[in-house]
Amino acid sequence: MMNPSNLIHPSKPFVSPLYSTPRVRTNFTENIAIEGRNLSFSVGTRQGKTIPILKDCSLHIPSGQFWMLLGPNGCGKSTLLKILAGLLNPTDGTVHVKRPRSFVFQNPDHQVVMPTVEADVAFGLGKFNLTPDVVKYRVSKALDAVSMLNYMQIGVIRAVRNSVDSSRExxxxxxxxxxxxxxxxxxxxxxxxxxxxxxxxxTDIMNFITTRQSAYIKEINY
Structure with missing residues (x-):
């Protein structure tokens, strides 16, 4: 299983007023689903110092695509994702994410409330007073839509890929x-x-990281 897996599922444009800064711009590209411009984020210490976590980060993800965010531990990936998901406000910069959006935490204990995939999907149907047969049908249909009907703890990344491919929204x-x-x-x-x-x-990023890792290994073995 991979480290964190975080998803954002947008469909309608949204720019939060909470993110307004002197550098706000509204000319966001219509076919871009997720965009951050000049994002910075800092935290304060008890000693009154400011520690920068993100430094002038910009990125854009086209609508209907499956992208990945990589980097070493502590580089700011989780902080950037939380800002894009609306869980944190940036210290500076602007965010544009099409709605609705969702965020899946790395730790299942922070996300999942039931012991199995089927039970977790069925959990939200409890408020509709459906019969057990209807609940079972809807759960099966939902899992089949993301190619997870026959999966237990495997195939998550393929399910996400299939979800993007089947719905370009x-x-x-x-x-x-x-x-x-x-x-x-x-x-x-x-x-x-x-x-x-x-x-x-x-592919370019994979080659870049591989070259960077090789250079680092040579340096520490010199």
Whole structure:
């Protein structure tokens, strides 16, 4: 299983007034589902110091595509995702995400409320007073729509890929450390030290990271 998996599912344009800064611009491209411009985020310490977490990050994800966000531990990936999902406000910069949007946490204990996939999907149907047969049918239909009808704990990334392919209104951003998962992506964003270092073609980013890793290994073995 990969590290975090985070999804954003947009359909209608949304720019939150909470994100307004002196650098706000409204000319967002219509075919872009997820966009961040010059995003920065800092936290304060008890000693009164300010620690920058994100530093002038910009990215854009086209509508109906499946992208991945990569980078070493502590580079700011989770913070960037939380800002895009509306869970955090940026210190500076602007955010544009089409609605509705959702965020899937890395830790299932923070996300899942039932012990099985089927039970978790059925949980929300409890308020509709449906018969057990109707609930079972709707759960099966929902799982089949994302190719998870016969999966237990495997195939999540393929399910997300299939969901994007079957509905071009769905856009997904997936966080991972695994280069092999890039084969499923339409594009990727690579981060280091709170900055977006590279953004675009997944193959180019895979080659960039591989070259960077090789250079680092040579350096520490010198």
């Amino acid at each position: 769905v856009t997904a951003l997936w966080v991972t450390h695994r280069l092999e998962e890039l084969e499923y992506a339409d594009g990727a964003v690579y981060m280091e030290d709170g900055r977006v270092v590279m953004h675009g073609n997944a």
